[in-house]
Amino acid sequence: MDNLAIETPLNAQLHSIEGLSIKELPICAKVTVRGDMPALSAAIESVTGLPALMEANTCTTAAANTLYWLGPDERLIYSEDPTAETLVASLREQLPAGQSAVVDVSDYYTVIQISGVKARSVIASGTPFDVHPREFKPGHCAQTRFGNASILISCREGDTFDIQVRWSFAEYVWKYLCRVGGYV
Amino acid sequence: MFIIDCPYCGKRDQTEFSCHGEAHIARPTDTQNLTDEQWGEYVFFRSNTKGLHRERWVHTHGCRRWFNALRNTVTDEIFATYRVGEVPPGAAESQP
Numbered sequence: 543m544d545n546l547a548i549e550t551p552l553n554a555q556l557h558s559i560e561g562l563s564i565k566e567l568p569i570c571a572k573v574t575v576r577g578d579m580p581a582l583s584a585a586i587e588s589v590t591g592l593p594a595l596m597e598a599n600t601c602t603t604a605a606a607n608t609l610y611w612l613g614p615d616e617r618l619i620y621s622e623d624p625t626a627e628t629l630v631a632s633l634r635e636q637l638p639a640g641q642s643a644v645v646d647v648s649d650y651y652t653v654i655q656i657s658g659v660k661a662r663s664v665i666a667s668g669t670p671f672d673v674h675p676r677e678f679k680p681g682h683c684a685q686t687r688f689g690n691a692s693i694l695i696s697c698r699e700g701d702t703f704d705i706q707v708r709w710s711f712a713e714y715v716w717k718y719l720c721r722v723g724g725y726v
Numbered sequence: 727m728f729i730i731d732c733p734y735c736g737k738r739d740q741t742e743f744s745c746h747g748e749a750h751i752a753r754p755t756d757t758q759n760l761t762d763e764q765w766g767e768y769v770f771f772r773s774n775t776k777g778l779h780r781e782r783w784v785h786t787h788g789c790r791r792w793f794n795a796l797r798n799t800v801t802d803e804i805f806a807t808y809r810v811g812e813v814p815p816g817a818a819e820s821q822p
Contacts, residue, residue, distance in 0.1 A: 687741060687742055
């Protein structure tokens with residue numbers, strides 16, 4: 543099974559026009575952690591190097607890991623590793639059994655990165671969430687809606703955004719973004 | 727279009743939410759001895775309030791958490807949202 547290439551739903555496509563670049567990022571490890579958050583924060587930090595953020599709709603990055611706030615008792619961790627096995631094992635070892643849930647969701651989602659001066663307008667075309675730079679800044683993330691798809695959007699820097707979408711909705715969101723990109 | 731204040735995420739568009747009917751309906755504890763009529767009352771019958779109504783909402787496209795809202799069913803105005811387990815606003819002067 544070692545030579546079985548991991549395919550992503552959009553085949554790492556790239557769509558580039560003036561002021562806008564849309565690409566699918568390579569697959570990365572994605573793990574959700576649920577439990578009583580202030581209590582689990584130290585254990586999560588010992589594994590990932592990141593504290594379990596307590597402020598809603600925020601994300602933070604250190605080294606190869608990124609942590610997202612998904613809900614009062616739920617966090618999502620990205621790691622640049624191609625598989626989540628190591629991360630899941632070390633989290634399960636550190637977190638108290640029976641009081642937490644660690645789930646590998648790597649293959650459940652894919653991430654589309656959109657950047658450029660037109661990026662905010664393109665995103666605003668499909669979501670009711672306010673992506674104006676006054677409201678949505680680096681370090682912010684939000685679970686919201688894009689067209690009919692549920693997405694997790696995060697602001698990496700200035701005009702670069704990551705859109706995490708479910709595998710089966712990836713093509714829909716991709717086509718939506720590319721089509722709108724031609725009009726804004 | 728209106729804005730709903732999720733107790734966890736903050737103000738979001740209504741299209742991110744779903745409403746799931748009347749809140750604060752306690753499941754009967756003495757289920758062994760309930761008559762069909764009492765079960766029917768619990769499962770199907772709602773107060774169908776005209777005016778202030780407490781109801782369950784879920785932030786479907788957001789944090790996916792359940793919460794309660796106090797909404798006027800005539801004007802569609804939402805007066806308050808509160809977490810499950812919290813005392814409803816204005817609980818003292820109206821229904822139990």
